[in-house]
Every structure is written in structure tokens, then in C-alpha cells.
Amino acid sequence: MAAIDRINELTDLLNHYNDRYYQDAVSEISDQEFDLLLKELEKLEEANPESKRADSPTHRVGGTVTKSFEAVKHKYPMLSLSNTYSEDELREWDDRIKKGLNGEEYEYICEIKFDGISLSLTYENGILTRGVTRGDGSQGDDITTNIKTIRSLPLKISKNKNTDLSDEVWKSTFEIRGEGFMPTEVFERINQEKEDIGEATLANPRNAAAGTFKMQDSAVVASRGLDCFIYQFMSDNEPFKTHEESLIALKKQGFKVSDSWQKVKTIEEVIAYINHWSEKRHSLSCATDGIVIKINSYAQREDLGFTSKSPRWAIAYKYKAESKSTILKNVTYQVGRTGAITPVAELEPVELSMTTVRRATLHNADEIERLGIAIGDKVFVEKAGEIIPKITGVDASFIRNADDREANKVIFPTACPACATTLVRAEGEAAYYCPNEALCPPQIKGRVEHFIQRKAMNIDSLGEGKIEILMNNDIIKDAADLYKLRSEDILGIEKTHVDEVTGKERKISFKEKTVQNILDGIEKSKEQPFSKVLFGMGIRFVGETTAQKLASYFKTMENLKKATVEELLQVPDVGEKVAISVISYFKEPVNQIFVEKLENSGLKMEAENIVLELEGNSLDGKTFLYTGTFEGYSREELEQKIEANGGKLVSGVSKKLDFLIVGEGAGPSKLKKAETLGVKMISEEEFTGLINQI
Numbered sequence: 001m002a003a004i005d006r007i008n009e010l011t012d013l014l015n016h017y018n019d020r021y022y023q024d025a026v027s028e029i030s031d032q033e034f035d036l037l038l039k040e041l042e043k044l045e046e047a048n049p050e051s052k053r054a055d056s057p058t059h060r061v062g063g064t065v066t067k068s069f070e071a072v073k074h075k076y077p078m079l080s081l082s083n084t085y086s087e088d089e090l091r092e093w094d095d096r097i098k099k100g101l102n103g104e105e106y107e108y109i110c111e112i113k114f115d116g117i118s119l120s121l122t123y124e125n126g127i128l129t130r131g132v133t134r135g136d137g138s139q140g141d142d143i144t145t146n147i148k149t150i151r152s153l154p155l156k157i158s159k160n161k162n163t164d165l166s167d168e169v170w171k172s173t174f175e176i177r178g179e180g181f182m183p184t185e186v187f188e189r190i191n192q193e194k195e196d197i198g199e200a201t202l203a204n205p206r207n208a209a210a211g212t213f214k215m216q217d218s219a220v221v222a223s224r225g226l227d228c229f230i231y232q233f234m235s236d237n238e239p240f241k242t243h244e245e246s247l248i249a250l251k252k253q254g255f256k257v258s259d260s261w262q263k264v265k266t267i268e269e270v271i272a273y274i275n276h277w278s279e280k281r282h283s284l285s286c287a288t289d290g291i292v293i294k295i296n297s298y299a300q301r302e303d304l305g306f307t308s309k310s311p312r313w314a315i316a317y318k319y320k321a322e323s324k325s326t327i328l329k330n331v332t333y334q335v336g337r338t339g340a341i342t343p344v345a346e347l348e349p350v351e352l353s354m355t356t357v358r359r360a361t362l363h364n365a366d367e368i369e370r371l372g373i374a375i376g377d378k379v380f381v382e383k384a385g386e387i388i389p390k391i392t393g394v395d396a397s398f399i400r401n402a403d404d405r406e407a408n409k410v411i412f413p414t415a416c417p418a419c420a421t422t423l424v425r426a427e428g429e430a431a432y433y434c435p436n437e438a439l440c441p442p443q444i445k446g447r448v449e450h451f452i453q454r455k456a457m458n459i460d461s462l463g464e465g466k467i468e469i470l471m472n473n474d475i476i477k478d479a480a481d482l483y484k485l486r487s488e489d490i491l492g493i494e495k496t497h498v499d500e501v502t503g504k505e506r507k508i509s510f511k512e513k514t515v516q517n518i519l520d521g522i523e524k525s526k527e528q529p530f531s532k533v534l535f536g537m538g539i540r541f542v543g544e545t546t547a548q549k550l551a552s553y554f555k556t557m558e559n560l561k562k563a564t565v566e567e568l569l570q571v572p573d574v575g576e577k578v579a580i581s582v583i584s585y586f587k588e589p590v591n592q593i594f595v596e597k598l599e600n601s602g603l604k605m606e607a608e609n610i611v612l613e614l615e616g617n618s619l620d621g622k623t624f625l626y627t628g629t630f631e632g633y634s635r636e637e638l639e640q641k642i643e644a645n646g647g648k649l650v651s652g653v654s655k656k657l658d659f660l661i662v663g664e665g666a667g668p669s670k671l672k673k674a675e676t677l678g679v680k681m682i683s684e685e686e687f688t689g690l691i692n693q694i
Helices: 003-024 031-047 057-061 087-100 167-171 184-196 205-213 218-223 243-252 267-283 298-304 365-371 402-407 441-452 464-472 479-484 512-527 530-536 544-554 557-562 576-587 589-600 635-644 668-677 684-692
Strands: 071-073 108-114 117-124 127-133 139-141 174-181 227-234 262-264 288-295 314-318 324-335 341-352 355-361 378-384 388-394 494-498 505-509 623-627 659-662 680-682
Touching: 003 031, 003 057, 031 057, 057 218, 087 267, 087 298, 087 314, 108 243, 108 267, 108 314, 117 205, 127 139, 174 205, 184 205, 205 218, 227 243, 262 267, 267 288, 288 298, 324 441, 341 365, 341 378, 355 378, 365 388, 441 464, 441 479, 441 530, 464 494, 464 505, 479 512, 479 589, 530 544, 530 557, 544 557, 557 576, 557 589, 576 589, 623 668, 659 668, 659 684, 668 680, 680 684
Parallel strands: 355 388, 623 659, 659 680
Antiparallel strands: 071 139, 108 262, 108 288, 117 127, 117 174, 174 227, 288 314, 324 341, 324 378, 341 355, 378 388, 494 505
């Protein structure tokens, strides 16, 4: 079969599987089978870039780097809606609708207002050709490569699934409006990953979505699992008479339309809908902030018209951020595995957004100073982005004795609450840190918990409670000591563990079966690859992905330990902050001993692909970068060829680059920079010649 035929076959097949999964919730093949077909398609497209289709599913995984986003003028302005927080104002708006329609009967469509960013999507002849942000309403940024990573969004409308619409509707040029958002579970996962590497967490899902959609690397965007709810169809030749018809047709055609919308006839039914979703909305998969109410009939919309800023036929009811007051009982200070000190407010339990809130973040010392809180205050608590509880202020109506309040003022500590070491604060950072990495108990415990987690060494037979018992009994002092455990060391130990979040007690017993499971899990963890070991070591700012890249680039722990800042900066996506952190880690004697203990325990200290068949040393000491596609090599094969002949692959064009290998469709920015810096550019044939030179 010709390559182009196979590309077309795989594209159609994978799009079919995607459609079945995201539209019908049906998995026709396993994830592994899907991934294998996708990888086959990626390789074929790399070798035949001219045959890659606009609706190729490989767009979903990203890979395009955009240096800047072009400003695009909207064909149909993206107007904002009038907002209200009041039911009475809604009734007044309804009176204006009645007056504007001269007594005609009318219907409303009520829709959940998802808290993301507005997107405009253009389709031409059934193909998604452009995705643009709202911007200022008249123009926005072209983020098409990032939009295409949204898996629930059709890249191509393959056939008309609406029997009462002509094929021309979906073959014409039309625009779709939608709300791009970050699902709650993705937001929470990213924040957990940021905690893992000692970085500040994201404030709320909306800001996280906005920032992600504007990232330059679409591969990173793809990894974040953004999604989009569609709510509007726009065309010069409007095929629908009502908004209801358009939502039903869009849903049938494979667009993700929320099932939460409802058609009603009166403003009282609108208010009933608002009240129905007031609490229920918290159970949805993403953040929400209100309800949008629109006239159903398009003809009546025309009659009502627009103001200079917004349509008269629509309004947004905004839910007030639920805020309740409760007593601040105490402020505790958590010490993370990287030494970061996080203040946490301990509260009298209060019901908020369908959950019982007992604790709330206070972020950092600056936030405590801004709030001016004291123990015993009555404070207002909200959920940031409907997810994270936070204190927003002091309830001034709760009168306290001024002297008593001053005596109980919350002041951020100057010493570590766990080991009394003086805290430090790096320039430009909000958090204070305990520098006593070697002896601070919570840091040591946190590093062990990090080491055993699924993304690292995956010792699932252990957990926070068991780790605490092992450390409190001086059975282990660091994660490396796990590999010295014997059955007789832990058999029979019992203790009641109190969960920090729920406050619930549970008894932990090291019985024979439990002990065997622990020892088996520890032994099995020795099979984890070098990149997992590296991530598990807990180097600050080195997350799972960065650990993989470091392992792939340096190949061995020994090479990484000896790496200079300059060498580290050659690794893709490794910046100065990460490079300095890695250097600092390996300089510490306690870390040197820890790594040696891991190595002596039999953990993998070399990447899986360390053994390359050495072809020669013709490229010895030379650095290479490539751009475009090549006839004789896939990207992976080219990288292996460079390494097998003594060369080194780098991540960007700089004065220290020896050769830029230029293929078909080479990136103009790389070519321009190489020319400016005087970097030698060679063809695929010239590269082969370098390898074969004697």
C-alpha cells in the first residue's frame, strides 16, 4: 500500500475511533492499540509531510511551537453580555423583552455559564481552519494549533448527521462559538504536580485555561487536557430559526454541547432553573460562574437588536461567590518536601459549595500581612474557582476586644516550625523555605512519600501512615533505607494514624501479609527505569517530564552528576532555574550519600536505551540540531545516528552549535538565527557525508 493511502486510511480510522469515544462514549479499541496506530501515522506523516491532512488526529498531540500569535479580526464581533446578580433585575429585563416584542409570545433558552475563555472556531468545507480567542471582541489571537489539541472538537465534519439539514450547511464557511476550559480533575492534577516540584500552585481553573491556551508549545497544551463546550452557530446564511434547533443540530453533528440547557417560557421558570443549578453546578466537571439566558427565536432577536456593547436579547446571571463566615481557630504551618512553608487556616467547620470546609490556604506571608488576621477572628471563606477554599477577609461585624485581638495577631514565623532553622526567602519568590534539607523531619518524610508515589517508584504497598510509623520508630531515615528493610524489623508494629485532612483515626498494623506486600513492593520497585528513579529523588523543580528528558539526554546518573550548567541548559525545556537546582543537589554531601545508597540497592542508574551500537567517532565532540523532515531518517533515527557516531543533540540554535541539519519544510526562525550567528547549515546528504568520512 502506498504511503499516502495508508495515511488516509489511518486518519479516517483514528478519527472514527475518536468520534465514537468522545461523542458516543464507546471504546472500539484499547488505548494501546489506538496509540500504536497513532504512532504509525506520525511516522508516515514525518516521512511524507505533504500528505498530512488538515483533520489528522496527530494535531491532537501538538508539537508545533508558536513564537507569537497573530492578531485576527473577528468576522462577527464577540460582544459581551450584560450581567446581573439580582432576580429583580432579571424581571426588569424580562419586562423590557415584553415591551420590545410588543406582546408576542416568546421562549428563553437557559444555559450554564462555564468559567473559561471564549473561543471562535471557523470551519471551511467541513474542516476546522482557525481558532481565535475573544481578545477585545473585535479581534483576538490566532491559537489554531492549540485549539486542535482539544480531543472533543471535530477537526473535520465527515458527513451530515442531521437529516433535516442540507449538506451545504456543513460544507459552507461557518463559525462556532464555545467556552474553552480546564476540567477540574486536570486542574487538581497539575497543582499536585506543581507541589511535587516545589512550584507555586495555580490560582483557579479559568486562569489556568487562559494561560494554557496561550502557551507557545502545543505539545504542552495537549498534555493539559483542555476541553470546550459549544454554544453558538454563526453563518452568513443562517439555517436555523431558533437557538434550540442549532444546539440540537450541533450536538448531532458531533460538537460537544452541554446537556444542561433548558427551554422555558417565563422569567419565573428562568429563576427556577437558576436556583436548581445553584448547588448542583458544583458537581459538574468544570468551574461555572452563572447562567446565560437567551431569546430562543432568531427573528425575535433581530427585532430586539443590540446596544453598542451587548445584545438586548441575552443576559448573564452571575452567581455570587458563596462566602460564609466562621471562626479562625488556629494557623498551622506545613513544611513541604522542598522546605517551602505553607500557612493553613484551621477553621470551625462550615458548609461551602456542597462540602464541609475545615481548612483554607493562606498562601504565604504576604497574604497573612494583607489580611491582618488574628486567632479567634470571624473570617470570610470562599472557594477560589469553586474549588480551593481561601480566606478573603475579616468579618468586622464580629466585635472583639482590641487588646486580645492584637495579642493573637497572626505573624508568619521566622524559624521552621519543625526544626527551628531560620527561614530564608529567595529574591523574587513569595514563599519562605527551611534550608535544613538534611535534618528537617517533615522534609525527610515528604521526600520518602514522594519517592514511593505511583509516578516515581510506585511502591503502592506503603503509604503516608506506614511511612510515618517507620520514621517515628527510627526504622528508616530516608527513602534508600527502604531497601534494607527485613521482615523482623517491622512485623508486629501497630499504631493509630490520624488523617490530617479528615481528622479520622485508623489503626495500622504490620501483620505478616502486610509486611510481605511491603517487601514485595519494594523489591519490584527496582525494575523502575532510570527516569523514575531520578524523579523520585525529589530534586527541586525536576518534575516527571523534566526527569525523563534529563535521563534521555545524559543517559547515566554518573553523567548527570558531573554535568555543568551549560550542559544542562542544552537539554530541551531545561532552564537556568532547573540547571542550578540540579547542580546544587549533587553538591550536597547528604545527597551524594543518598544516591550512592540507591545505587548499591540495585536501582537503575542508566537509561534503558544506554546501549547504542557505536558506529564510529566521526562526529565526536560536535553538536547538532535539525529542522524540517528528511528522506532517509525519521527524527528518532536521526537523533540515534548522531549519538551513535559520537555527536550530541542540543535543544536550540546558539553560537555553540556546530551544525544545523536542514530538511524539507525547515523552520524559518531557526534558519534566520543560524545565519545571524554564523552557524554552519548542512543538508541531509552532507550530514551523511560527515558520518562516512574517514
